[in-house]
């Protein structure tokens with residue numbers, strides 16, 4: 001069911017944890033709240049679940065208003081029909097896997113046979129159909145988290161709230177379960193809100209990502225839109241854009257970098273936007289080649305530099321190159337011709353002017369993601 005949050009406010013004492021927050025989760029879609037620790041993600045989710053008392057705003061689930069500060073409406077958590085999955089697995093160790101899933105259904109008044117049938121069905125969906133009779137204490141972390149997910153899904157909630165459910169798992173399991181979760185979400189058309197500080201998780205699981213900073217949503221868009229066009233330098237940094245350079249001034253379509261960092265050619269359209277202060281370049285948009293002469297093509301930045309460090313990542317190499325003007329530029333490149341990227345190598349860098357984005361340091365109002373421009 002569709003979930004609507006309007007002008008939500010939550011304060012803890014003097015601290016405003018959630019500030020005038022608006023968010024819609026369309027029916028059957030997955031929204032991921034992505035932001036640094038302490039930005040208010042969990043608080044927002046807990047307000048939707050009915051586990052916090054907001055200080056104002058309105059929350060609707062389907063057609064029902066579950067919270068309204070103006071009229072004093074507040075439906076208790078257990079009557080909101082929300083399912084929750086947390087970081088901690090929260091399975092009952094003394095019960096079998098099947099009973100873990102069937103028990104809450106029985107508590108809700110579902111008959112024994114029907115509860116069992118539903119439990120078997122959702123255990124199948126999460127890939128645990130063969131482990132129904134096993135004691136829950138004998139499961140791995142990943143399996144326990146699947147049980148927790150199955151238990152929430154069995155209740156057929158109007159919305160599934162997931163708060164960093166994968167963060168206690170090791171990296172391999174996390175990757176595996178992330179794909180599995182997305183498959184289940186799409187197959188079942190679950191309406192879900194997922195909270196994480198992990199950008200890979202957000203990119204993989206979201207129909208829409210809501211970037212949260214300081215109690216507000218500052219950008220909303222599809223994973224592709226947010227990845228290609230972050231609204232501010234702080235969002236870009238958070239998304240792993242390591243090349244963020246302060247701009248001193250603009251000279252036509254040249255950005256003069258602060259601290260004698262040299263100049264970068266930028267797209268004319270970017271140069272025309274007033275008030276921007278940081279030049280951001282994704283590492284994968286930097287081309288590294290063996291050193292050649294400095295070129296003078298108009299639409300491409302060309303620089304010479306020395307490889308400071310290069311890290312082999314399997315399918316790619318991540319390296320830091322120090323340019324003649326002292327800029328440290330990161331690049332992600334395909335595995336190179338032998339030796340090109342060894343530490344100390346002289347290399348040439350190329351960055352298309354259209355790959356240099358000029359962004360404000362921060363945004364405080366919600367930015368809808370812009371159309372993605374390929375470079």
Ligand SMILES: Nc1ncnc2c1ncn2[C@@H]1O[C@H](COP(=O)(O)OP(=O)(O)OP(=O)(O)O)[C@@H](O)[C@H]1O
Nearest residue numbers: 012015017035036037038039040041042043044197
């Ligand atoms: N019960 C509480 N009492 C007082 N302050 C709180 C309480 N819970 C959270 N806060 C504060 O509110 C802010 C938002 O916390 P919240 O847990 O929502 O952040 P988060 O983005 O989910 O972070 P994390 O990823 O670390 O869980 C933080 O500054 C936190 O310290």
